Structures are given as C-alpha cells and as structure tokens.
Amino acid sequence: MTQKQILFFEELYTKYYSMMVQTVLPIVGSRDIAEDIVADTFFILLARINSVMEHEQPVKWLFRVLKNNAISEYRMQCRHAAAPLEENILRTAEPELIPFSGMLPKGLSASEQRILTLRLAEDMDYSTISEILGISETACRSQYSRARRHCAELMERSDDNAGF
Structure with a gap:
C-alpha cells in the first residue's frame, strides 16, 4: 500500500x-x-x-x-x-474476486447485464446511465426495471432448481 x-x-x-x-x-x-x-x-x-x-x-x-x-x-x-x-x-461480505457480471444469473442479455452493473455495482444514478447508454432517463428507468425483474426471475428459478 x-x-x-x-x-x-x-x-x-x-x-x-x-x-x-x-x-x-x-x-x-x-x-x-x-x-x-x-x-x-x-x-x-x-x-x-x-x-x-x-x-x-x-x-x-x-x-x-x-x-x-x-x-x-x-x-x-x-x-x-x-x-x-x-x-x-x-x-459485500467478501472482497470482489470476480467481476460483478459474473455474479449475475445466466440468461440475462448483455444490455441487461450492463444496466444492472452500472446501477448496482457502479452506483450510478439514472441520468448518468442514460447519458452513457444514449437513451432518455425514462427509458433508462424502464430498462433497469425490466432487467431487474428478469434477473429476479432467473435467480428465483435458479434457487428452485438448486434442490434437485
């Protein structure tokens, strides 16, 4: 250090x-x-x-x-x-040894992974993300909401299948 x-x-x-x-x-x-x-x-x-x-x-x-x-x-x-x-x-109980995208469930599109990463891992606000993605802030919020819902569904399915 x-x-x-x-x-x-x-x-x-x-x-x-x-x-x-x-x-x-x-x-x-x-x-x-x-x-x-x-x-x-x-x-x-x-x-x-x-x-x-x-x-x-x-x-x-x-x-x-x-x-x-x-x-x-x-x-x-x-x-x-x-x-x-x-x-x-x-x-965040452990240091990040794998990239954030590696913690996301399989089945998310690249755009869903990107918006979730920007919002959750990078802690960016919607206006900053909308500038990066070249979309309106309203569209950004909608895309984030859909990506979050899809991610939750995939995680739930993954948890349901973990016992089998």
Missing part, C-alpha cells in the same frame, strides 16, 4: 469506526457482531482502496457497504429466505 492509501484508510477508520458500530448495533443487537460487520466493511475498503479513493463520495460508499453488510447479517439472523434483488446482488 502507498502512503496515500494508508493515510486515506486511517482517516476513515479513525473518524468513522465508532459511528459505524453505533449505526449497526441496533440492527444486529450485539456489539461483537456489530464490530465484526464494521471490520468486514473496512476489509472490503482495503480490497477496493483505489476505486474508493477515486469515488465521488467515499464516506457514502463506506456506509452503503456497512448497510449492506448489516442487512445481510440481519437477514441471516432472521433466516429470511427472500431478500430484495439489490441486497442479493450487492452482497
């Missing part, structure tokens, strides 16, 4: 660690688990330090990862079988 990366990490850790634990504690109900979730979040930060340093809002990114980790833990504790699509796709 470079000195700049170390300073960036230390600044976020020092400034936000306690706040992050206090944020997660009511969700998971245990200080030990809350501290583990925060530690996992900082581990993910380390794994993605370069992209987070370039992120427009690194603190927002950090708390989004924290939220996703906390929701994942809460769902696991409650043993809920079904979670919204974004929570299934945005699992």
